[in-house]
Amino acid sequence: MHHILSGLAANPALSSELVDRLISIADEDLATELARRADLSRAQAVALAGRIDASAVHLAYEGRLTAADIDPSIRPDAALALLDQGVERPEWARLLAADPVRERREKLAACPGLPSDVVDTLATDPDVRVVAELALWTTPDVAARLAAHPHAQVRRAVASNEATPPAALAALVTGEGLPAARRCLVCDREETPFLHDPQCPRPDCDLRPGASCDGSHESTVHDIRQAALHNPATPVEALLGFVDHPSMLLRWALAGRPDLPPQACTRLASDPVPGIRADLAENPAIDDHLIRALAHDPDSIVRRGLAHHPRVPLDVLTRLAATTRISGALLPRIAAASVAEVEELAMSPDPAARTLVAQRRDLPTEIRDRLADDPDAKVLKALAPHPGLTDAQLRAMVDRHGVRVLAKVATNPDALPALLEDLVRHEPAVQKVFREVARHRGATAAALLVCLADERARPVAARHPALPPSVVAELLTDADRQVAKAAAANPSLPPAVMLELVCRQ
Known part of the structure; x- marks a missing residue:
């Protein structure tokens, strides 16, 4: 039952009266959920802090408690949270500087704006x-x-x-x-x-x-x-003397510095450790000559690093995309591409170049629509989440490439409810589609009911507000505690059921 109450504590539709009831019975886990509520009143925050000390720290960080609500001699950790946010209470700092608990003095030492006498005390701490x-x-x-x-x-x-x-x-x-x-x-x-x-058997040893x-x-x-x-x-x-240092860790730390002179960059480019060359490849300090040299590095991790360089030439980046597995995230150089460069990439005969630019989510309408007709599935996978695509365009992608683009189409924020229903019924099925549809704001009850049949999508779907209230109530008894907790947090859970769950306690 505790997991149900934790879900309820996070339910945005829970009434203020029931929030009060949960505060009155809260333990630390329940208090953690209640402290995160956006609608928690100041009176409720004070009551929750008074019941569970640990929640006072979170509430202080969230601005729900002020200095007037906290006695540092009773709730020193909450007082530290306010000091950490810059609240000026020099008398608190002086009190906590003498706290017998070392962890509190350590936390105080990280706070900004400490009085000079407190700093002097901490600087000579035993x-x-x-x-x-x-x-x-x-x-x-x-x-x-x-x-x-x-x-x-x-x-x-x-x-x-x-x-x-x-x-x-x-x-x-x-x-x-x-x-x-x-x-x-x-x-x-x-x-x-x-x-x-390195295999030290002593359980209390904290030496690295x-x-x-x-x-x-x-x-x-x-x-x-x-x-x-x-x-x-x-x-x-x-630091330049460390370019050839025997310690790999020191050379590695140097490779990422954006103020490296050209000679140091050149020497690190031939370092035997691929990770060092990869960090160097991302470093804005390297020039075009070194960029082009690193593009031929035999290790793929170096070439992937170079793809994230903010000034990598587009022709180099396109070749890298064609020969090296690069993450699907928008690359810095593509994000900074000019209108003319975007047009050039979108018109490229190389699908790798078109895939790169399709990752942008601010494409001009004419370029977006041109790419929506692209014959290459990788281009469409990159483009499918782009806002503004029509239902016809998204369906055409599915018709042409099926399972290869299905999950990405499901992430499109403008996908219509009917399309989402069709995606979860597609044969053959793609498991990731169920999770994407389950979290989509446009998902319908019909689509969500299908998603509930998938083990990984079930907890996500159980929290979706479009799920019928009767189904949400049934899920409270699900064998999977995560599903039941998600259902308890669903704002579509009937108020009468919420009241009954709280009153059982």
Whole structure:
């Protein structure tokens, strides 16, 4: 029965009176569903927070609770949620900075706009995890100060903070101008030299696999450099020495930087790791010469990466589409194509080029209609979800290509109810069609009843408001709990049934 009540709690048609009843009996799971309701009143939010502490955090983040509704000594986690959103309550911050629960001080350290005295307190917290969290989110001046912290884990957090001044980031990479770190998480816990076994059997051990320290904190120093390489605020000049570094992870982090100079790009283009070359292939820093060279890379992951480059020439992109399996998502270069380029692609004799442009959802009417008559099924699969296609055009696609385009036609927002009914009865059937029709806003009761026969579409169809109320009520006893929960959340569930379900409790 609990899954039914969870569904009811999410039902948009549930009356305010029944919401009150559910609040009065809510446990944490039910409170989670109730806290998500868009129509929850302030009084109901306060009542729910008073019953279940965990829901107060969600309600605070959603703006349903204000500072006036929260006592930080009673609901510190909800108070932290408001501080995290920038609510100025310095007295709360001072109280929570002394909280005995480390996780709360850690959460506080990530909050914006903390008073300077609270920042100073957190910067000297006895738990290095709290200081590291502060270092990750703090202001430039504090980050620069923490770059010289004696614990390497704090320095790693500073290296990830995009507010850290460039000079401090460069010093973290090179070590120049900073005193040597004295501790790391490894030597805090183990006698050095120590290398953490990747198959460590200790259930309470949280050191990462391969963490090591011989007194130089080498695994954390590596992590500091990797974080700095990923940080766009780190001056690229301080990083160029890593182009040929033995660490694959450091070279990989460098490959995605958009400020790479041409020489570094050229060297990374011959890296033996395909993933590094693939990230480089997407990097806007590479020039046309390197783009064309990478188009002939023997590894398909590199060519797929190049297809996502924002400036890849259309002739290169078309060849890639013809020879490499590229996802069906709209590519950046196609999204940015000019009107003339769209026309050129749509008129191309190459179906790969026409498929690329058919992914756009803002095609001029004449181009969309021309592509709707395309003889190639891949072009029509890409085009079928485009809004504005007529019923005749969608049916013609199905008539010409059947199961190859059926599921994509079912996703078209303008597909008429009669067409959706025909799609779910198509022979041979396509299983994905049932799921697409079950979530389509235009699906009729007749189409949804067919979808209920499909195991994967059944929970989706059970929630559709076009399903007859009597059928929705029957589904409350379905053997599949997900189906029953979806039916309870269906706004077409009769109010009398909702009342009966709540009153059983």
